[in-house]
């Protein structure tokens with residue numbers, strides 16, 4: 075009988091962890107997953123997602139074989155520009171201002187589509203994002219911003235499909251196992267983990283470990299320490315369990331800290347949402363349609379270029395801009411032109427919103443200075459240009475002489491009733507993590523692999539700096555999870 079409980083042990087049960095477990099199980103028989111949460115709360119941040127995966131493709135024909143849902147009659151009306159490797163790479167470089175790790179970025183981009191096909195082979199179901207990523211222009215339904223593919227059933231569906239695949243192949247998923255440290259052998263190799271369970275502390279031994287336990291976004295103290303003042307007050311958009319024990323334990327055994335440790339993905343979020351993600355509403359509390367209105371702070375002033383780019387390329391940094399405002403509070407304001415373009419999320423039951431027939435009345439209802447808000451909106455309306463409006467392209471319909479500018483989609487706000495959505499900042503995940511090589515092996519401070527330790531997902535640093543292209547988190551978890559699982563299985567066999 076082996077001394078080891080598992081050939082490969084994966085810490086976490088989100089998308090990166092399941093991807094690692096499936097890949098390991100292709101090569102070795104005893105694969106385990108340890109999840110801190112209860113079975114009812116399984117799935118990490120991945121559960122709360124829309125299930126949007128950013129991947130490359132040349133056109134609809136590339137995607138057809140992996141789509142479980144496609145209305146062929148509707149498909150005739152779709153315009154889907156190709157999204158080749160060069161475009162994904164250019165988006166990563168542009169948004170991170172050239173700081174993304176070139177090796178990790180190349181792997182993410184080049185492996186994206188093959189990994190979608192591989193996930194599809196493991197029972198993950200995909201569809202086109204034909205609701206919130208499409209606008210109809212001249213009778214054609216045009217996809218925009220690289221957000222094209224999502225899982226059937228969103229994040230909830232993704233986790234259900236992963237779990238079903240894991241059960242079918244005999245992967246052992248153990249809930250209520252909070253990893254608190256590593257078992258390290260005399261040569262420095264990782265040989266398992268220490269866990270806190272309802273029955274007390276346990277040691278679980280494995281020939282190889284994959285760390286996929288997420289970032290530290292759900293720990294207020296670590297947020298304040300690493301992201302800076304004010305971040306302790308941010309709400310958490312997803313799981314309450316990503317509090318960084320796995321990440322900090324890895325640093326504790328010599329893993330190299332890597333990437334943008336003071337940076338995080340954070341969005342505009344319904345001001346009345348709870349402190350952590352809501353497992354029924356999941357991503358519906360997000361407020362991503364700000365490019366089609368204006369956003370003001372409690373002083374009644376604009377503070378951000380709402381139309382700087384497609385929202386897929388700005389939404390991850392708008393949360394931090396809101397956090398910096400008085401009280402961490404802002405209001406997205408739309409007239410009836412903007413209201414017609416809102417994402418479906420805005421319409422959920424209980425969404426916080428205020429409606430008024432005039433700007434003055436709106437200001438009074440929001441407890442803002444009415445004269446100031448009227449001045450802001452009049453100034454904005456007077457500065458907008460007169461080019462044609464097109465939400466599917468960067469239409470250049472910009473303000474002139476206004477600070478901050480609105481660079482695209484700047485239509486006047488003058489058609490009542492007006493609607494305001496109060497928003498705060500919610501953190502999605504932290505960008506800093508451990509350093510991995512191209513085989514997803516965790517590196518020490520001398521750039522050497524720590525034997526037996528692999529990592530994937532949010533716990534890895536180096537890909538995202540300051541900003542992020544929507545849909546890349548799940549894609550990165552799957553790409554590097556698959557690599558980590560494969561390498562861990564190989565390491566496990568070599569050790570045997």
Ligand SMILES: Cc1cc2nc3c(=O)[nH]c(=O)nc-3n(C[C@H](O)[C@H](O)[C@H](O)COP(=O)(O)OP(=O)(O)OC[C@H]3O[C@@H](n4cnc5c(N)ncnc54)[C@H](O)[C@@H]3O)c2cc1C
Pocket residue numbers: 085086087088089090091108109110111116117118119120121122123124125126127128251252253254286287288289311312313315316317318319320351356357502503530531532533544545546547548549551
């Ligand atoms: C509301 C919302 C919407 C989003 N939408 C999208 C989207 O559509 N597309 C996209 O690409 N990204 C999206 N994201 C980001 C995405 O969720 C992450 O990038 C991705 O899910 C990270 O996967 P992961 O497996 O690394 O982490 P997670 O899915 O968070 O998994 C980490 C797991 O580790 C467990 N864990 C933590 N600590 C321990 C421990 N000590 N011991 C054992 N287990 C532990 C956690 O409980 C969790 O199950 C969204 C996030 C949120 C919150």
